[in-house]
Amino acid sequence: MKVKILRPIIAAMSGIAIGLIIVTFAGENPWNVFRILVKSAFGTKYDLGMTLFYSTPLVFTGLSVAVAFRAGLFNIGAEGQLTMGALAAAAVGIIFPELGSPWAPMLGVRAAFSAGACWGAIPGWLKARRGAHEVINTIMLNFVAAGISSWVVLYLLKNTESQNPETMPIGHWYFVRHLEFFGDAPVSTALFLAIIVSLLVSFFLWRTVLGFEISAVGCNEKAARVAGIDPGKIQLLAMALAGGLAGLVGVSEVLGNAGKFRIGFSPDFGFMGIAVALLGRNNPTGVVIAALLFGALHKGTSDLDLETEYVTRDLSMVLQSLVIISVAADGLWDQLGTAIKRKFRRDFASVD
Amino acid sequence: MILLQLIESTIRVSTPLLLAAVGGIVCERSGVINIALEGKMLIGAFAAAAVSHLIGSPWIGVGAAIIFGAITAAFYALIVIEFKADQIVAGTAVNMLAVGLTPFVSKIMFDSTGSTPALPLSSRFQVAPVIISWLVVIMVWAWMKYIPTGRWVRFAGEHPEALEASGISVRAVRWWSVIAGGCFAGLAGSTLSIFLASSFSRNMTAGRGFIALAAVIFGKWHPLYAAAACLFFGFAEALQIRLQGVTLWDGVSVPVQFIQIMPYVATVFVLAGFIGRARPPRSLGLPFKKG
Numbered sequence: 001m002k003v004k005i006l007r008p009i010i011a012a013m014s015g016i017a018i019g020l021i022i023v024t025f026a027g028e029n030p031w032n033v034f035r036i037l038v039k040s041a042f043g044t045k046y047d048l049g050m051t052l053f054y055s056t057p058l059v060f061t062g063l064s065v066a067v068a069f070r071a072g073l074f075n076i077g078a079e080g081q082l083t084m085g086a087l088a089a090a091a092v093g094i095i096f097p098e099l100g101s102p103w104a105p106m107l108g109v110r111a112a113f114s115a116g117a118c119w120g121a122i123p124g125w126l127k128a129r130r131g132a133h134e135v136i137n138t139i140m141l142n143f144v145a146a147g148i149s150s151w152v153v154l155y156l157l158k159n160t161e162s163q164n165p166e167t168m169p170i171g172h173w174y175f176v177r178h179l180e181f182f183g184d185a186p187v188s189t190a191l192f193l194a195i196i197v198s199l200l201v202s203f204f205l206w207r208t209v210l211g212f213e214i215s216a217v218g219c220n221e222k223a224a225r226v227a228g229i230d231p232g233k234i235q236l237l238a239m240a241l242a243g244g245l246a247g248l249v250g251v252s253e254v255l256g257n258a259g260k261f262r263i264g265f266s267p268d269f270g271f272m273g274i275a276v277a278l279l280g281r282n283n284p285t286g287v288v289i290a291a292l293l294f295g296a297l298h299k300g301t302s303d304l305d306l307e308t309e310y311v312t313r314d315l316s317m318v319l320q321s322l323v324i325i326s327v328a329a330d331g332l333w334d335q336l337g338t339a340i341k342r343k344f345r346r347d348f349a350s351v352d
Numbered sequence: 353m354i355l356l357q358l359i360e361s362t363i364r365v366s367t368p369l370l371l372a373a374v375g376g377i378v379c380e381r382s383g384v385i386n387i388a389l390e391g392k393m394l395i396g397a398f399a400a401a402a403v404s405h406l407i408g409s410p411w412i413g414v415g416a417a418i419i420f421g422a423i424t425a426a427f428y429a430l431i432v433i434e435f436k437a438d439q440i441v442a443g444t445a446v447n448m449l450a451v452g453l454t455p456f457v458s459k460i461m462f463d464s465t466g467s468t469p470a471l472p473l474s475s476r477f478q479v480a481p482v483i484i485s486w487l488v489v490i491m492v493w494a495w496m497k498y499i500p501t502g503r504w505v506r507f508a509g510e511h512p513e514a515l516e517a518s519g520i521s522v523r524a525v526r527w528w529s530v531i532a533g534g535c536f537a538g539l540a541g542s543t544l545s546i547f548l549a550s551s552f553s554r555n556m557t558a559g560r561g562f563i564a565l566a567a568v569i570f571g572k573w574h575p576l577y578a579a580a581a582c583l584f585f586g587f588a589e590a591l592q593i594r595l596q597g598v599t600l601w602d603g604v605s606v607p608v609q610f611i612q613i614m615p616y617v618a619t620v621f622v623l624a625g626f627i628g629r630a631r632p633p634r635s636l637g638l639p640f641k642k643g
Contacts, residue, residue, distance in 0.1 A: 141620065147610070
């Protein structure tokens with residue numbers, strides 16, 4: 001148990017350390033860059049707010065990847081699912097602008113979840129009933145979602161008053177409450193939604209029959225079938241749930257921040273979700289912690305453009321990929337582990 | 353006249369797809385998933401543009417693209433073959449690394465994260481890449497079909513135990529296949545930056561690595577079929593470029609987004625078995641354990 005928690009922490013730290021060593025090629029002092037990262041991520045209330053703002057969608061996409069993974073499926077499609085979720089949230093906000101206070105945000109949340117769930121259910125169904133590999137399908141559907149959303153934005157819901165490719169604004173009542181504590185940072189109650197959802201997912205996975213069936217199918221499909229579980233049904237359900245969770249990004253972006261759908265609003269939140277789930281060991285609590293770390297990395301690197309001469313915010317992607325690789329390279333840690341153990345044993349042997 | 357232009361444009365834009373698809377096939381037939389095609393292409397594109405600019409010869413630029421494609425692939429092989437990292441996770445990570453690393457290096461070398469300096473016509477290619485790409489397709493097809501080393505690649509992906517039993521190291525075959533795939537992917541990237549365009553620009557692959565991957569599946573992991581798929585997808589891209597901003601009637605322009613997503617939708621249909629069946633190599637994605 002101890003090793004299980006320790007390993008991702010060590011791996012994440014070594015990934016960041018390697019990334020910081022790389023900045024010496026740009027003539028920067030790694031320690032200095034690290035200080036800028038920390039200061040920029042947590043320095044003021046505003047900075048902390050921005051970190052939390054970036055962490056919120058990462059909780060959703062991280063949970064999305066984690067739930068699918070519990071069922072033995074790889075959801076590379078969180079990017080497309082969150083696009084569809086955000087688009088749906090914006091669409092209901094534009095189509096029914098007059099809706100009143102408690103109902104409007106609820107409709108928005110439901111639209112975001114359902115649209116994401118539908119988009120996730122497609123590869124789920126294709127996997128369950130046609131045996132098509134979900135990895136390729138989810139990747140392909142990301143591009144399809146991007147195409148469809150750009151068509152909807154440019155032809156159906158276009159904001160004619162704006163130069164940017166974005167939809168018209170949503171109705172006033174749809175906005176979820178902004179948290180004043182963080183000043184101008186666009187943190188909203190979507191943050192609380194993310195935490196509540198992560199608790200719900202925890203409960204669902206470990207305390208309900210369906211959650212148990214998902215894990216059973218993920219662990220051993222044949223055994224699950226023998227136990228009377230329909231793996232196809234579970235795979236479809238897990239992918240739909242994963243899609244819905246990713247779709248909730250629409251809540252933090254459209255209802256909590258922009259008030260409209262903007263093409264390209266997501267800096268690859270969907271792919272970052274893979275890193276978050278991996279680092280969080282597919283455990284909802286771990287996902288929340290990992291989302292905080294990646295949110296902080298994303299915010300921290302955003303100030304590098306100004307604070308250093310040659311290091312830019314692109315370092316964020318480099319750091320994230322190195323963390324993923326360090327966490328994923330299980331064999332490396334196993335080899336290191338056995339090497340250390342052997343060395344210890346030899347040392348003890350020589351003492352004897 | 354328009355048709356002729358469309359055909360010419362199709363052949364031009366299919367070039368990077370063809371080379372990348374061949375890279376994907378060599379890698380995947382050996383049993384290693386190649387989600388990282390996109391990242392390898394991006395690094396190849398940057399290396400080609402940067403070196404061509406510094407040295408002034410496109411051929412040396414291509415050489416650099418191949419070498420850096422191979423280095424990226426070797427890094428990927430190290431993670432997935434030696435450290436047994438999940439191939440999909442590692443591939444995604446390599447893609448992200450390429451997206452972050454190319455502007456990072458570009459900033460240091462040229463003080464710009466956006467793009468590398470524009471190349472004069474003399475440091476660019478006119479037709480050579482088209483010919484090279486078709487030669488590569490035919491050579492790789494013949495190699496995998498008739499030459500023993502090419503058959504090893506297929507066996508490493510279909511039946512690694514049998515290959516190992518006949519005294520050939522699956523590990524070595526997979527290493528070389530991944531690296532060869534990286535060379536082709538790097539080459540594919542170079543055609544983007546010094547043949548189709550005149551410089552490297554941020555994230556310029558724009559999903560072409562995934563289209564090439566789609567072509568691999570569409571072509572059932574067969575070089576010639578995949579080449580045909582590349583032409584089809586290339587045609588979709590050419591058509592989409594041609595129809596951009598064209599108005600039909602009453603100022604309604606053609607929704608090019610639907611042509612754009614065609615290759616992806618087609619791939620989903622093929623994978624689902626609605627149009628024929630695409631069967632991946634049997635051991636694709638499974639790390640080989642010496643028994």
